[in-house]
Amino acid sequence: MLKNCNITEIIQILRHNIGMYLIEVYVTNASLNVNYPFTYYSLDEISKYVRVKVSFHNKITGAIVSNCTFVDIEYEDLCKEKGYKLLPIIEVIDNEPIISEELFDLAFWLSKTTISPLISCLNCMLPKVLKAKQIDSNVKMVKHFHKNEGDFKFTSKQKEIYDSLYEGILCSDARKLSTSIISKLINMGAIEEYSVEAEYTPETSDITCFKDLTNEQDSVFNNVISTDKMVSLLFGVTGSGKTEVYLHLARYYLKQGKEVLILVPEISLTPQMISRVKERFSDVIFYHSELSDQERYEQYKRVKENDVKIVVGTRSSIFLPFNNLGLIIVDEEHDSSYKQDNIPMYHVKNVAFKRAITFGAKVLLASATPSLDSYTHALKGDYQLLTLKNRINLKLPEVELIDLSKQKRNDSYIVSNRLKDELEICLSNHKQAIILLNRRGYSPIVKCGSCGTTLTCSDCDIPLSYHKDQNILKCHQCSRVYKIPKYCPNCHENGLVFYGFGTKRVEEELQRIFPEASIERMDRDNVSKKGAHKQILDRFGNHEIDILIGTQMIAKGLDYPDVTLVGILNADAGLMHQDYNSAKLTFDLLMQASGRSGRANAEGKVLIQAFNVDHYALKAVLKQDYEYFYNIEMNYRNKTSYPPYSHIVEILLTDVYPDRLNSSLSKLVNLTSELKSKQYKPCELPKLKKNYRCRILLIDKDLISLLNDVTSVINKYLQLKNVSSVKVDIDPLFLE
Ligand code: ADP
Ligand code: ZN
16 A cells, blocks of 8 residues: 555655644635634644635635644544545645734624624735735745855956945845846856845934924823723814824823824825824834735734834724734724725724723724714713814814805806805915815716606616716716717617716816916826825925815815815705715715815815705804704704614625525515514615615614624525625615
8 A cells, every 4th residue: 555655655644643633724715604614634733823725615725724733533533523524734825823813813803793704804904915815925025145155266357246246235236237247156156046025114204393282282182191091082173283182192102112003094194194294203104005015014014023113094004913002093083984895894993992902002083073973972971072172273264155046047056156256365365275076077967868867887776977088977886987878778869968067077167267277186086096196285285286176085184274265066965865874974074174274374264055055964064063963963863763872784685686686685584574673674775886785774772682683694694595695784884
């Protein structure tokens, strides 16, 4: 039997007989919705939390090791005991664990609290280079030369180049001297190439002084560091100097040798915010979606190696491998970009609380328009409530509502005469204006002039937008592009009509009214290129732009002293959505946008154009009064038992086959009907990216029992054969 084996194989077979290691791994497999590990075997011990390659359903896939135990049993017996043929680990990918025990436990917690597979939680927490499905190492390596000693017979030119090389010189630098001679030196063995992982070279910047805090700011600072509550909520109006308080707090915790994380919403990680932090701290990690995979990996490593102690980043930076976290700041804590909209659908605040408990750290939530949930907790005393009531310049902008339903005939509903007049004054004073319209493109609706059919995306069931510059129709959900049809697809008559207006149309209109002014637009259509965002804002900051038009992207975080006018168009458009949260979202957006006006010495004005000016969200913005809004909105939430008076769980089914979706829905309804939580009738949602969708909503005051119920339903559902894919959203921010 052993005749044809080589020595290592013989040793392996012998070791088979005296035992082996059982390796539990979590397998990456998109179609797999399970939350338990699979067992493989290995003859060698493998450390926990490294990636391995395994064969799963006859395909080689990546996996993460969660456990390794030695068993003193023969292979054949083991397979008999298990009832299946145990497979070997094919290859170990990492030399050391890619994740710590703390983060692995966090992944477990995340998986439980968001009802999503552990492996998708792990993948979401790790930078792409370290994800389990990344089985071929793509870490960037840098090549250097090592100089060998020896008796080499150099020509004079070769000697000259050899002498000028220093140990560890970058190969690319060395080759600049002479490619051919370097190749000769390699052939002679005089120099030798070696590779190391690329490392991040920090930029250095000049450090400026910290501003002295005002009395109001100073008391916030002191209260944060001295409270024994874990969470503080800073309710501070726009321009009240919240950012300055963050920077002072960061300095304080850094001095204590602790790490500080400042979380910012995706959109407000503006170049301005970055430069303000860079001005105060010599070495900061910025962690956000504009980084390349390699950059993210390098920054991840720097946090792990305790290289840098202050991180400013978006949502995913909550998962960085901190060592000694002292403070987590959540800037604009109400912002919906803090909730991830695909699996695992976590909210960053919950993860922040979890990590703060682990590290004994503090959490500072801050906003000019706090989430109803946070403000309620603060009023109840669960969080410490801190306020900054005054702007640094002591002036709030003056707000005016323009009622479009009462407009005169010759007035425009895009740029009203009133807004036009104020823009004129603003421009003649050499000040700057921001115009917000939360809709990009030229026209959001295209209809047939004869039969009235609205053109929709065939993959998504939503109206197509007209984009004039490219002369196309575009779906804003899936980005699919359509040629403009000559004839109506329904009645085959010609003559399409464009309804409504987007930012591009406003740009055209304003340029027509103010041909001399420098006008620019900022929305997803023109800042998709890396750095485009910064370029426009830099030019705005240098006053090369007079009027900046944009979507919600320009509503947040911008601090430009010369902006004295903010115009908000179609301000009540968001209120048309039949969503429980739409009043709050509209209020937040309008308050944030208003907050861009009059931040320095000059008085600021805000003009808001709307049809529904009597709505309490608009009235509250007019008064610049959060509490007024809070009281009315909470009353509504109480009557309807919407959050924060309860918790909602959305179970979403999606499928490309409508029949299977229907049958899956009935099966799911059978399962949920046994639960005691309140349930809404299942409803169909518009098709999205070729997927038919429907959902069930469950509502309960008690989150823990709701989670338990839904987890058991989902587990049962996943046992069923041939059903649609399912996704769970706990406390969804939108219900479409
Ligand atoms: P917020 O984040 O609350 O909107 P900022 O932190 O952007 O407010 O502050 C508004 C403006 O006031 C900024 O230009 C900032 O530099 C300035 N500022 C903040 N705190 C102080 C201070 N203590 N002294 C002088 N200027 C300050
Ligand atoms: Zn589409």
